[in-house]
Amino acid sequence: PNSLVEQGRHEEGRKVLKKVRGTTNVDAEFTDLVDASEAARAIKHPFRNLLQRKNRPQLIIGALALPAFQQLTGMNSILFYAPVFFQSLGFSSNVSLYSSTITNGALVIAALISMFLVDRFGRRAFYIEAGIEMLIEMVAVGITLAVNFGDGKTLPKGISFFLVICICLFVLAYGRSWGPLGWLVPSELFPLETRSAGQSIVVCVNMIFTALIAQCFLAALCHLKYGIFLLFAGLILIMTSFVFFFLPETKQVPIEEVILLWRKHWFWKNYVSEEDVKAHFGGKPEA
Secondary structure, eight states, rough: OOHEEEEEEEHHHHHHHHHHSSSSSSSSHHHHHHHHHHHHHSOOHHHHHHTSSSHHHHHHIIIIIIHHHHHTTSHHHHHHHHHHHHTTOOOOHHHHTTTTHHHHHHHHHHHHHHHHHHHHHOOOHHHHHHHHHHHHHHHHHHHHHHHHEEEEEEEOOOHHHHHHHHHHHHHHHTTHHHHHHHHHHHHHHSSSHHHHHHHHHHHHHHHHHHHHHHHHHHHHHHHHHHHHHHHHHHHHHHHHHHHHHHOOTTTOOOOOGGHHHHHHSSTTGTTTHHHHHHHTTTTHHHH
């Protein structure tokens, strides 16, 4: 509804808001959206505003951390080099070429799961559960390769299929969490007055880390060998811990009320004061 209001499509925005809230009694909230949209148009320096102390949480989490973490999971490395990886596990070149179909098919299935369940269980639950699952799978792949691969060894078929299953489970976990939520959650964190600047930074950070990972992965694989998977496991542990400690739940929280999440958070309340909250609501009572 926020996007539709920003485009001047008020009636469509009202219909979507009613659908999202599951009630027809949305007049007060819709008025707030219109007021916030008009206030946002009056903002002349969204990038400067994003650097203000009160906006530090969404700058760090939404604009920098989450898009970077999305790439540091190692998912794009698997997508980019899946045929090479599958062939190195002993599969024929023809089978290896189908690896992209397998991984992309798993991504589609996972995205559908996320679409239907993320609003029921919440963003944090999906991030943390999938992070733990991805961590286990990366450790499993790394240890299995360390024990069974190298010095001219040929992997037994059973081990190869086990590794493929681990990779597919990793893709499924990513596809329902860090993949789609890496775009969804930042969009839920930025207030309208900094949304354009914040989303611009999200895209830039994501593309920068995509390019870095793509350029560095093969060199890192040659030097670290199986250790590259343990490296990704360590990064996933850090990311999941970050989400656990620093990301509040944004499920069904209106954008205008996200500032209350920061104010109530054990760490981010050091950056968002009561005066900031009062100024944000223009002296109106907090929701």
